[in-house]
Ligand SMILES: Nc1ncnc2c1ncn2[C@@H]1O[C@H](COP(=O)(O)OP(=O)(O)O)[C@@H](O)[C@H]1O
């Protein structure tokens with residue numbers, strides 16, 4: 494694994510201007526994912542019921558690889574992951590880190606204990622209590638590659654995306670999508686995860702330069718949706734109820750897909766990546782959120798980072814190829830977005846609902862799922 498760089502942001506604004514020119518041969522829809530892989534320990538009733546690869550970067554990579562449109566039929570989806578782990582990292586050979594290796598640091602890999610309680614079985618109780626047990630080094634601006642990207646996803650889980658790192662992402666990427674959990678998490682002396690008001694953080698001033706900010710319903714009060722929506726489009730996810738989008742001048746509810754939830758971990762991450770993939774396919778934000786809901790539902794159906802059934806992915810691809818023939822233009826590649834539900838929204842939902850029937854097939858096919866038992870059945 495490559496060694497992490499020293500914290501030194503020597504890049505100047507002028508230098509970034511040079512990067513505006515895409516080099517010949519570079520993929521035009523290349524993405525930049527920033528956030529660290531981590532170790533997740535899943536605990537129920539005081540007993541460890543699962544130990545898995547975690548970190549939004551892992552869930553996001555998994556969905557982007559599965560759902561992004563390909564410029565060529567062959568090869569990996571074009572995106573880079575900037576992530577940090579320690580020498581204790583246990584999942585270097587798992588698909589996501591093996592494809593896009595993290596930077597190696599002297600500090601231990603970020604690790605979370607997720608405590609599931611029976612209260613999580615009720616509709617709107619928080620799914621889990623999280624405790625950060627170890628924190629790897631932050632990701633510094635100098636850790637980011639020196640080139641332009643079509644889009645960026647800021648998906649820290651433990652405060653590793655520093656304000657200056659987000660600012661550099663904004664300079665490098667045409668459109669940046671941010672998970673609020675990267676900005677508003679606070680950790681007490683015991684590592685318990687709490688939240689601070691976004692407005693009180695140094696990230697707040699960057700919001701007007703962010704395209705989309707995603708928050709869970711638990712995080713939404715700390716984001717301040719009414720203020721934030723005047724600066725960027727805010728998406729509030731609400732578990733099995735789907736999500737809502739809020740932009741300056743409009744809002745939309747986007748219906749969920751049915752799922753048998755066995756582990757809620759990674760739902761929000763998978764949502765954000767599905768949403769980004771939807772934008773890459775050229776969907777409006779409200780239509781792209783259908784793809785977010787689809788992959789959020791697929792994530793909760795398995796323990797840890799899900800393995801998608803090839804038949805399901807093929808079905809999704811065929812649906813997108815068919816419906817997207819009616820699209821306007823790829824939104825993520827420009828500076829303006831369309832937000833409204835399109836005329837194909839309901840057709841797209843119905844077709845994806847058919848594909849969602851194939852979600853449980855992977856659970857049966859993959860013997861590694863099911864051994865952990867249900868983490869959080871609802
Ligand atoms: N039980 C569920 N059934 C169907 N879809 C779900 C379920 N839980 C989550 N999702 C999907 O995943 C998205 C993100 O889930 P949510 O629980 O809101 O995020 P987080 O993991 O950040 O708490 C939801 O908006 C929804 O589309």
Ligand SMILES: O=P([O-])([O-])O[C@@H]1[C@@H](O)[C@H](O)[C@@H](O)[C@H](O)[C@@H]1O
Nearest residue numbers: 547548549605758759760761762
């Ligand atoms: O479940 P979710 O909110 O989408 O995202 C999760 C984070 O909140 C958590 O800190 C991390 O340990 C998980 O691996 C996952 O990334």
